[in-house]
Amino acid sequence: MCSIIGYKGSDHASSVLIEGLKKMEYRGYDSVGIATIKSGKLLTRKGVGKVAEVNKSLRLDELPGKLGIGHTRWATHGGIVDHNAHPHLACNSTIAVVHNGIIENYDELKEELNRSGHKFKSETDSEVIAHLLEEYFEITRDIRLSMIFTCKRLVGSFAFVAVFNSSTLCGARYDEPLIVGVGNDDYFLSSDILGFLNHTDKAIFLDNRDIVVINDSDISFFNFDGDKISRKITQVAWELGDADKGKYSHYTLKEIHEQQQTIVKSLEQDKKNLENFCNVIAEAKNIFITGSGTSYHSALLAKQILSKSKIHVETIMSSEFQYSSDMLDENSVLLAISQSGETADVMESVKAAKDMGAKVLSIVNIPTSSLARLSDSYLEVNCGPEIGVAATKSFTSQIALLYYVADIIGRKSNGIIDSKEILTKSVSEVLELDSQIERVANQIKDSKDVYILGRSFHYPVSLEGALKIKELSYIHAEGMAAGELKHGPLALIDNNSIVIVIHPNDSTYSDTLSNIHTIKSRGAKIVGISNKRNDVYDYQIIIPTISEFLYPLIEVIPLQLLAYYLSICNNANPDYPRNLAKSVTVK
Numbered sequence: 001m002c003s004i005i006g007y008k009g010s011d012h013a014s015s016v017l018i019e020g021l022k023k024m025e026y027r028g029y030d031s032v033g034i035a036t037i038k039s040g041k042l043l044t045r046k047g048v049g050k051v052a053e054v055n056k057s058l059r060l061d062e063l064p065g066k067l068g069i070g071h072t073r074w075a076t077h078g079g080i081v082d083h084n085a086h087p088h089l090a091c092n093s094t095i096a097v098v099h100n101g102i103i104e105n106y107d108e109l110k111e112e113l114n115r116s117g118h119k120f121k122s123e124t125d126s127e128v129i130a131h132l133l134e135e136y137f138e139i140t141r142d143i144r145l146s147m148i149f150t151c152k153r154l155v156g157s158f159a160f161v162a163v164f165n166s167s168t169l170c171g172a173r174y175d176e177p178l179i180v181g182v183g184n185d186d187y188f189l190s191s192d193i194l195g196f197l198n199h200t201d202k203a204i205f206l207d208n209r210d211i212v213v214i215n216d217s218d219i220s221f222f223n224f225d226g227d228k229i230s231r232k233i234t235q236v237a238w239e240l241g242d243a244d245k246g247k248y249s250h251y252t253l254k255e256i257h258e259q260q261q262t263i264v265k266s267l268e269q270d271k272k273n274l275e276n277f278c279n280v281i282a283e284a285k286n287i288f289i290t291g292s293g294t295s296y297h298s299a300l301l302a303k304q305i306l307s308k309s310k311i312h313v314e315t316i317m318s319s320e321f322q323y324s325s326d327m328l329d330e331n332s333v334l335l336a337i338s339q340s341g342e343t344a345d346v347m348e349s350v351k352a353a354k355d356m357g358a359k360v361l362s363i364v365n366i367p368t369s370s371l372a373r374l375s376d377s378y379l380e381v382n383c384g385p386e387i388g389v390a391a392t393k394s395f396t397s398q399i400a401l402l403y404y405v406a407d408i409i410g411r412k413s414n415g416i417i418d419s420k421e422i423l424t425k426s427v428s429e430v431l432e433l434d435s436q437i438e439r440v441a442n443q444i445k446d447s448k449d450v451y452i453l454g455r456s457f458h459y460p461v462s463l464e465g466a467l468k469i470k471e472l473s474y475i476h477a478e479g480m481a482a483g484e485l486k487h488g489p490l491a492l493i494d495n496n497s498i499v500i501v502i503h504p505n506d507s508t509y510s511d512t513l514s515n516i517h518t519i520k521s522r523g524a525k526i527v528g529i530s531n532k533r534n535d536v537y538d539y540q541i542i543i544p545t546i547s548e549f550l551y552p553l554i555e556v557i558p559l560q561l562l563a564y565y566l567s568i569c570n571n572a573n574p575d576y577p578r579n580l581a582k583s584v585t586v587k
């Protein structure tokens, strides 16, 4: 999604802004732009494309000045064209704005501003912010008041940063993240700490309805009602910024391989915090789990994992939560799972649950995220920055941690903690299949449709595998419960079909084997992921034997690798799949 960066200090602003935008590229975008202030003059350049490309053709980093704002846009309102890229300028070119989120009442505001003589140059919802600021500044001649009046008029979700040619940098947030970086003699405003972590590890996390105004003499904070407020500086971990590809050609491949360490790392929890977290679940009358995309697949697995500890939970996809939130009350607990902790659908669910009086727990990768801060209690999966748009290591970390939670609640000995060594060894063995899986990808790369089957625990993994193949390789893929095949999807199977079967030798083995025979007799090619060789498979991916309940942790890895290599075979960029963003902050 869009990334925002603002800078005021002693350095050459445009270089700092470009560097920050590059660090946030993983969030996904289609256009880029920056604006700086030099000697009271506002200068701006913007265009469609990647930061490096646009910078090469327009030399964004040559704009002079020590104050500026930058943006990468992920289009929602208005096409992907240069004039819709941010920053957007007010009519008299003294104010420029970059925005992340959606202004729901922009049509109405635009009409009103048009009537007052404002001229719009883009089709975006964001541009109204620049004109509103200008309108209120003309009336009040006061930047703080202009910010307050503008924020009060906006309906929707937003984080925006504005520069005024009087040398002031301001920002405001409502339901979208905005973080202040505090350097020695400079300030940053960014959607993500990665935007400034090369310069400072001191951050101020703005709350909803916060406004920050930074001028030559000081930094001050207000709420939308105009009350002065104070905000604490937090020291963030430098390691969060430590994201590079190492020896791998893509972040996605690196992150898949990192699972050898990250799965067990997610089990390193503060005992007390973990116990408190588990107690809340154990004492709840009704438990709901929510998440989006991959994190929703973790929720589906959590349901099965917890049921083994005799805990019944309901799962609700976050984007569907608003239609079911009536089921929650003050005796309910909502467990929200999210890598980023910023997903709009998840945040909406959490707010709805809070409104119903429910307690909110979360499992996140970013402890400073909006979700963690809104939760009554949270656990961190601790898998380090996940830059690839496809969730890989965060998925296995989430489920490993969920096994641990289930073991504690169910007072189970011989649980995942006792399997740490065998787990690490098994993950490493699966990762050694890398080149074999690359060969399988080459064999099936021209398929139009791929089906993935699994029963029990393997069913959510089949959904996750299909999601990975769709988003990375753009091949249509469908995950399904193997037993459901005969209830309809079998009609699709013919000798062009590729069917991947998650088929370890466990309690699901013989039923799934019957399904395989049914498919095979219709001419489909079978890719078997199993710990047991079987001639029924056309391609065998042999994984190690492990305790039955832990298979999801290792069997998803061949599917992630397969999706990665299918993406390479099909000339897609696995790190930045088309149309997708890492942090989905719109509903």
Ligand code: M6R
Pocket (backbone or CB within 6 Å): 292, 293, 294, 295, 337, 338, 339, 340, 341, 342, 343, 346, 389, 390, 391, 392, 467, 468, 471, 581, 582, 583, 584
């Ligand atoms: O940050 P979150 O876990 O809340 O993100 C949720 C989904 O947007 C995310 O898992 C998405 O489905 C992934 N790109 C899938 O690989």
